[in-house]
Amino acid sequence: xxxxxxxxxERGIVKxxxxxxxxxxxxxxxxxxxxxxxxxxxxxxxxxxxxTGGYLSFVFPITIISLAxxxxxxxxxxLNADMQSGYFKRLYLSPAPxxxxxIAPMLADxxxxxxxxxxxxxxxxxFGVRFQFGFMSVLGIVLLSFLWSLTLCGFSAGIMLRTGQxxxxxxxxxxxxxxxxxxxxxxxxxxxxxxxxxxxxWGNPVxxxxxxxxxxxxxxxSAGFFFIGLLIFAITSILSVxxxxxxxxxxxx
Amino acid sequence: MTxxxxxxxxxxxxxxxxxxLKGISLEIQKGQFFTLLGPNGAGKSTLVKIxxxxxxxxxxxxxxxxxxxxxxQSKIQKIMGVASQDNEIDPTEKVxxxxxxxxxxFGMMKPEAAKRANELIQLLELEKERDKKASALSGGNKRxxxxxxxxxxxxxxxxxxxxxxxxDPVARxxxxxxxxxxxxxxxxxxxxxxxxxxxxxxxxSEMALIVDGKIQYSGTIFDFKKMVNPxxxxxxxxxxxxxxxxxxxxxxxxx
Numbered sequence: 445x446x447x448x449x450x451x452x453x454e455r456g457i458v459k460x461x462x463x464x465x466x467x468x469x470x471x472x473x474x475x476x477x478x479x480x481x482x483x484x485x486x487x488x489x490x491x492x493x494x495x496t497g498g499y500l501s502f503v504f505p506i507t508i509i510s511l512a513x514x515x516x517x518x519x520x521x522x523l524n525a526d527m528q529s530g531y532f533k534r535l536y537l538s539p540a541p542x543x544x545x546x547i548a549p550m551l552a553d554x555x556x557x558x559x560x561x562x563x564x565x566x567x568x569x570x571f572g573v574r575f576q577f578g579f580m581s582v583l584g585i586v587l588l589s590f591l592w593s594l595t596l597c598g599f600s601a602g603i604m605l606r607t608g609q610x611x612x613x614x615x616x617x618x619x620x621x622x623x624x625x626x627x628x629x630x631x632x633x634x635x636x637x638x639x640x641x642x643x644x645x646w647g648n649p650v651x652x653x654x655x656x657x658x659x660x661x662x663x664x665x666s667a668g669f670f671f672i673g674l675l676i677f678a679i680t681s682i683l684s685v686x687x688x689x690x691x692x693x694x695x696x697x
Numbered sequence: 698m699t700x701x702x703x704x705x706x707x708x709x710x711x712x713x714x715x716x717x718l719k720g721i722s723l724e725i726q727k728g729q730f731f732t733l734l735g736p737n738g739a740g741k742s743t744l745v746k747i748x749x750x751x752x753x754x755x756x757x758x759x760x761x762x763x764x765x766x767x768x769x770q771s772k773i774q775k776i777m778g779v780a781s782q783d784n785e786i787d788p789t790e791k792v793x794x795x796x797x798x799x800x801x802x803f804g805m806m807k808p809e810a811a812k813r814a815n816e817l818i819q820l821l822e823l824e825k826e827r828d829k830k831a832s833a834l835s836g837g838n839k840r841x842x843x844x845x846x847x848x849x850x851x852x853x854x855x856x857x858x859x860x861x862x863x864x865d866p867v868a869r870x871x872x873x874x875x876x877x878x879x880x881x882x883x884x885x886x887x888x889x890x891x892x893x894x895x896x897x898x899x900x901x902s903e904m905a906l907i908v909d910g911k912i913q914y915s916g917t918i919f920d921f922k923k924m925v926n927p928x929x930x931x932x933x934x935x936x937x938x939x940x941x942x943x944x945x946x947x948x949x950x951x952x
Binding site: 446447448451452455462525526529530531533534535536537538539540541697 | 746749750751752770771772774775779781783784785786787788789798799801802803804846
């Protein structure tokens, strides 16, 4: 990687550190979910369907998902600030490849998301979350989380680049939010009584990241969910990065 | 002399139907101080944007320093510096940091970029502002910083699109001193567009006049003045006004 690319990624990280509201909001929201749900309804974890990890391990994937949802707007905000100030044009006129101007703030976002994911896992472990396959579980969760973050971040940045309004970076989070409730977020499939909800959850990509993580944590799900989840979010990541890069071409300089 | 910028039959039409450039051809020699003049909306900024690879042309071609910019964009960016009409500054960064970052973006190592930033801070009299955030600078100092950013990587060709808009007279004088020195001592080619014709008259030697997307004149400033009024050489300002008036009268009578 050439120097220009590296320093643009560095700049993205520094920007995030100077204005950490987006990742901190995501982290705060995740911790809130972890503590409140476990405290409120953790008792039902003694049911067999929750596996040996209990409700804490069951609910933990939601905190991972929320983390990226809360922090995915960071890249969009950096790009928006650069466009508003005109600085994006100066970067555009540098020898750095133009794709890196969009990818760098996204990478910064994802690096921050990964750091907070690991921090959440440490907190989770302290609280008693069980990692079924030890280090391999940690790696698997980081990988799923990376693809999930990349998906949200790319679509967020792309929408922001097309609309030119920083508020629009939150559109993706708002669009994804209902999907959380149409999945196995709060209860395992065995305990969901509405057939329509079960049917919808099968077609909902969020189910695969939730269940994939649960396979790695408490072992309540199957490996199939994990691998299908990887495939789905590898595809959505490619689509979202492509969308962001194509959106960069639509910018009026 | 070698042509530093060769432009051949450039056409550009915007999606709203505006034909900004209608077959522009020009040659700017290495080390020349060239100015492109024309009324608002004539196509000056469009031409600069195309030459600096900010937007694409529809047809025709241009070569800069023997390189086709569309084939080797990053090579072209390394040899050109651009200061356009609007300030392109990150307001959250300090003056010195912005200059160092700009140098590093163009491949300089950190110590070299820091040294160059220091030189430009002194050259453009920004010493007192060095540690201030760009957002805290006065309008004139923002322009100085904007222009300094275009010079960090020691470009061989400078595109200056209305560079002194918003500068106070002192800042303007300092700026021109720097640019004319770069042109005369270091042989930097300057491509200037400006509405301040006194500045063009004072510093440039060659010019082109663009009206409604077409080049109406291309040559030396002196020859232009002589062409407009052979009996008494006027200022560029007066010659320009007279010439543009003649063109517009000619076009009205044709219509």
